[in-house]
Amino acid sequence: MTRIITALDDISDGYDTLFVDLWGCVHDGVRALPDAVAALRAYRARGGAVVLVTNSPRARRGIEKQLAEFGVPGDAWDSIATSGDSARAAMFRGAVGTRVWFMGQSFDHRFFEPLEVIEDPVEIACVPLDEAEGIACVGPFDPMADPETLRPQLLHAKQKGLKLLCANPDIVVDRGDVREWCAGAVARLYTEMGGTSLYFGKPHPPIYDLARRRLTALGRDADTFRTLAIGDGAQTDIAGAMGEDIDSLFISGGLAADETKTTQQPDADALRAYLEREGVAPTYSIGHLR
Template sequence: MQIIHALSEVSDRYRALFVDLWGCVHDGVRPYPGAVEALRAYRAGGGHVILVTNSPRPRAGVAEQIAEMGVTDDAYDDIATSGDSARTAMYRGAVGTRVWHLGPEFDAGFFQPPAVLDDPLAVERVPLEQAEGIVCTGPLDPFADPSVMRPQFLAAKTRGLKLLCANPDIVVDRGGVREWCAGAYAELYTEMGGESLYFGKPHPPIYDLARRRLGQIADVSDASILAIGDGPATDAAGAMGEDLDLLFISGGLGAEETATPEGGHPDPGKLNTYLAATGVAPTYVIGTLR
């Protein structure tokens, strides 16, 4: 493992980057200082950037969302989202055609059939008691403990309903405030004996999608791809499972544990303790993407 101070120290070893968004490029409110500039510089040097995010939104929705934050489209080539992977599976019948949607109404775009399917099934949102399956895009209240869903999950599990998780993230930090994500609900459902289906990081479908998006631009081997992320259970586990080199961002979810100050570098001792505790074995570590 090598602690670096700038992406440019190692970027010339790779032809493409698979870059996480939340915790790496932005904090849910605004871009991190230097992150967008680092990606622009990498692309200007001939590299390719695929944003790989566990957002439940389609890629067009993510592009619009990050543009409003100030992440301009010259910082990346394409986007692979957990939402696109999960949505394709849903319209192929992964959890039936009558589904109960657990998530905020602003995720309604998830229920638009993907253009990549020639003959998508007709999927209808219905109340839980009429549903054949559950589609979870996120919590209705991101600050409420997931256990509030136990009564509904018990009823669903008893009926053998599968839960499709559109975002495997457990938590995110929005502007420094921690929120629950869809992955926490899927985790609870599984603990209660239900079956949860995942399509985002660290699971293979989103990496297959990212490789397809990259393949439309250039033919790049896995050895020439660097994954960048801050989530031990998602970004890091996914990169390690796919045998990709990993640049771990210590100033994201693990900022407190690694003693990484804003814009600074991790404490080496605390970093090593954190990596050992989480099972993360990165190729490189950086405080923040820059």
């Protein structure tokens, strides 16, 4: 049974480390959420470690810059693990070949910047679909357009037997009050069509391995520290935590605010019904991180 709490302080003494989702928990895609920032600062002041674990396709340094722009201070977190870095590592190891068809917006081409931690990386060339050995999907070309508009290209890719590397398993994200499609929606469609999609963010194991390595780099033993995962995605943050056998705190006022009837706190009956439909069982829930 999921326990509804009123503040992170209610439970934080039982955990040494937090794996915290960003979008919908710490910021809304436009600006920092002050109560969440205050809660993380207070947790770190008591000696806890905060690893931001995000399905963003960006590199860690790109997230650091974005956080500063949104007003999230550096003393609210210790390290960052991104789906983008996990996916880039796989790409530079040749997971989808060397000739890659790129899906994303123009500014997403930073995904192909060298990754220094990979020994002997393969050389990646961006090519048209007809010449490709695989697909690197950072997101749809137009995040406002229904992913179904990509069906013709995806059908061609499936017929060629191409694997799709998904740099962000999220289906949608809310940028302020605007909902956008993410790479996960494209990968889901491709899989439903019979194609092969490779995932590296939540809820899949590679990003948790990266998060633990980030924790180890801080001088903390990831195998013995008690960890709490925090996020607003039932099928990403919570399902991922369950798969990793770690406790979780579901932020109901993010993606599921309407379904859980969340203003300050979720409606208990609506929350229960939502979690049952999603097939997940977070340890705790709260309306917003505070």
